[in-house]
Amino acid sequence: MTFHISLIILLFGVGHSSFSNPMLLVEQQLFQYIDDHQDEFVQKLAEWVAVESDSLQPRLRAKVTEMIKTAAVSLRCLGADVTLNDTGIQQLPDGQNISLPPVILAKLGEDPLKPTVCFYGHVDVMPAKIQDGWKTPPFTLTEIDGNLYGRGATDNKGPVLAWINAVSTFKALNIDLPVNIKFLIEGMEEAQSIGLEGLLEKENQRFFSSVDYIVISDNTWLTTKKPALTYGTRGNACFSIEVEGGEKDLHSGGVGGIIHEPMSDLIALLDSLVNSSGHILIPGIYDDVAPLTEEEKQLYEPIEFDLKEYKTNIGVKKFLYDTKEEILLHLWRFPSLSIHGIEGAFYEPGIKTVIPSRVTGKFSIRQVPHMALSTVECQVKKYLEDVFSERKSPNKLTVTMQMGASPWVANIRDPQFEAAKKAIKKVFKQDPDMIRDGATIPIARMFQKITKKSVMMFPIGAVDDGEHSQKEKISRSNYINGTKVFASFLLEISKLHGELKLEASKLKIET
Numbered sequence: 415m416t417f418h419i420s421l422i423i424l425l426f427g428v429g430h431s432s433f434s435n436p437m438l439l440v441e442q443q444l445f446q447y448i449d450d451h452q453d454e455f456v457q458k459l460a461e462w463v464a465v466e467s468d469s470l471q472p473r474l475r476a477k478v479t480e481m482i483k484t485a486a487v488s489l490r491c492l493g494a495d496v497t498l499n500d501t502g503i504q505q506l507p508d509g510q511n512i513s514l515p516p517v518i519l520a521k522l523g524e525d526p527l528k529p530t531v532c533f534y535g536h537v538d539v540m541p542a543k544i545q546d547g548w549k550t551p552p553f554t555l556t557e558i559d560g561n562l563y564g565r566g567a568t569d570n571k572g573p574v575l576a577w578i579n580a581v582s583t584f585k586a587l588n589i590d591l592p593v594n595i596k597f598l599i600e601g602m603e604e605a606q607s608i609g610l611e612g613l614l615e616k617e618n619q620r621f622f623s624s625v626d627y628i629v630i631s632d633n634t635w636l637t638t639k640k641p642a643l644t645y646g647t648r649g650n651a652c653f654s655i656e657v658e659g660g661e662k663d664l665h666s667g668g669v670g671g672i673i674h675e676p677m678s679d680l681i682a683l684l685d686s687l688v689n690s691s692g693h694i695l696i697p698g699i700y701d702d703v704a705p706l707t708e709e710e711k712q713l714y715e716p717i718e719f720d721l722k723e724y725k726t727n728i729g730v731k732k733f734l735y736d737t738k739e740e741i742l743l744h745l746w747r748f749p750s751l752s753i754h755g756i757e758g759a760f761y762e763p764g765i766k767t768v769i770p771s772r773v774t775g776k777f778s779i780r781q782v783p784h785m786a787l788s789t790v791e792c793q794v795k796k797y798l799e800d801v802f803s804e805r806k807s808p809n810k811l812t813v814t815m816q817m818g819a820s821p822w823v824a825n826i827r828d829p830q831f832e833a834a835k836k837a838i839k840k841v842f843k844q845d846p847d848m849i850r851d852g853a854t855i856p857i858a859r860m861f862q863k864i865t866k867k868s869v870m871m872f873p874i875g876a877v878d879d880g881e882h883s884q885k886e887k888i889s890r891s892n893y894i895n896g897t898k899v900f901a902s903f904l905l906e907i908s909k910l911h912g913e914l915k916l917e918a919s920k921l922k923i924e925t
């Protein structure tokens with residue numbers, strides 16, 4: 415009986431609030447429109463997937479430019495002011511120069527009372543050939559069991575279109591857009607976004623000056639069913655250790671036992687970096703790692719992550735840690751050190767009793783906030799030189815940091831995370847997992863570093879979408895619900911932003 419009464423109250427409550435709350439009514443209209451027009455949205459995605467905008471193969475550069483122009487047309491249809499921005503040329507390994515595709519900067523609305531949301535996405539794709547083992551033609555969007563297969567479906571054409579669909583829904587229903595919206599769409603993301611950093615620096619005081627929030631939808635959830643928001647990525651510092659003996663390779667029968675072998679030195683150096691528990695042995699390396707707060711620890715508890723399944727997927731028998739929390743912490747917010755290879759070593763099958771004269775070991779450190787690259791570089795060099803000097807070897811040691819990319823972390827108390835959580839709860843009926851990525855996604859860090867704005871990664875793809883693989887897909891439901899969640903996000907961020915402004919102005923009056 416109690417159950418019935420509470421059910422009636424619940425129904426009455428929901429019904430009542432949708433009539434009295436104009437935002438809910440608007441949202442229902444938007445969602446209904448998106449459901450009713452989903453086939454058109456899927457058709458649009460099919461048109462985009464059909465363009466082989468592969469940015470890695472220079473012979474297809476014209477296709478990337480064609481794709482950028484197609485995206486520009488879609489944005490102009492929204493009523494946006496769209497510019498195509500030249501970012502210069504790319505020098506190919508063979509010395510040839512080719513033009514980079516233009517980058518789209520688009521803006522819609524300039525109301526100072528509304529927040530400005532800037533969406534970043536890319537419309538270039540990884541290479542794909544049917545011979546690679548695709549079950550369906552990669553550039554023909556094919557729907558099987560509710561999944562839309564095709565190159566670029568989830569990375570990143572589907573999510574870019576979900577944003578455009580969301581805005582077009584407001585326009586189609588003649589509902590005032592609750593935010594000013596900007597789009598930055600590029601065509602070189604799969605080729606390390608060549609040219610983008612320069613454009614960001616150039617536009618920082620112009621295009622980005624009025625931007626409040628930057629949203630990137632270019633990663634996936636941690637699972638197939640539970641939505642997620644991403645607030646951090648690890649960095650990557652790549653090192654080489656070169657040990658050089660004499661001028662030429664030697665014979666172990668002729669000199670074995672009487673010289674300091676470069677390979678033995680190198681193995682000892684590599685072995686000194688990390689112990690069998692995964693602990694990095696470089697003194698001071700953990701000093702600047704941000705302390706783990708109680709509040710942060712609690713974010714890990716509700717995360718849906720199947721350790722057993724993950725273990726099976728990657729094909730290992732045992733992890734270094736036993737619990738979900740420990741595993742995710744060590745994957746996302748503690749540094750790790752991995753050894754990748756040795757150049758110059760004999761690696762072919764069979765026996766060759768050679769003593770290589772020069773060998774280079776490669777390893778990398780996935781570093782986390784607040785480890786500074788320059789500090790890490792000094793610590794690594796100092797430590798390896800100390801270990802080497804203990805060996806009293808006459809060989810020559812050279813340690814070099816070959817590449818360094820910084821980590822990124824966002825403030826999850828920022829209004830845009832709050833707004834996204836609310837939108838997700840409405841559309842997917844559950845709270846998102848708050849996740850990080852153990853890998854490096856330079857784009858988030860690049861935006862944060864240059865613009866100093868709040869950056870959020872708001873994925874709509876599922877973990878099994880197969881980005882870069884031969885079965886890339888986005889499910890119809892993720893694509894359509896993704897469109898809804900972005901529309902809802904625009905309403906929520908506008909509301910939260912307005913409330914914050916009101917509070918700020920009240921504070922001003924009080925003081």
Ligand code: MN
Nearest residue numbers: 569570603632
């Ligand atoms: Mn991508």
Ligand code: MN
Nearest residue numbers: 569604881882
């Ligand atoms: Mn990609």
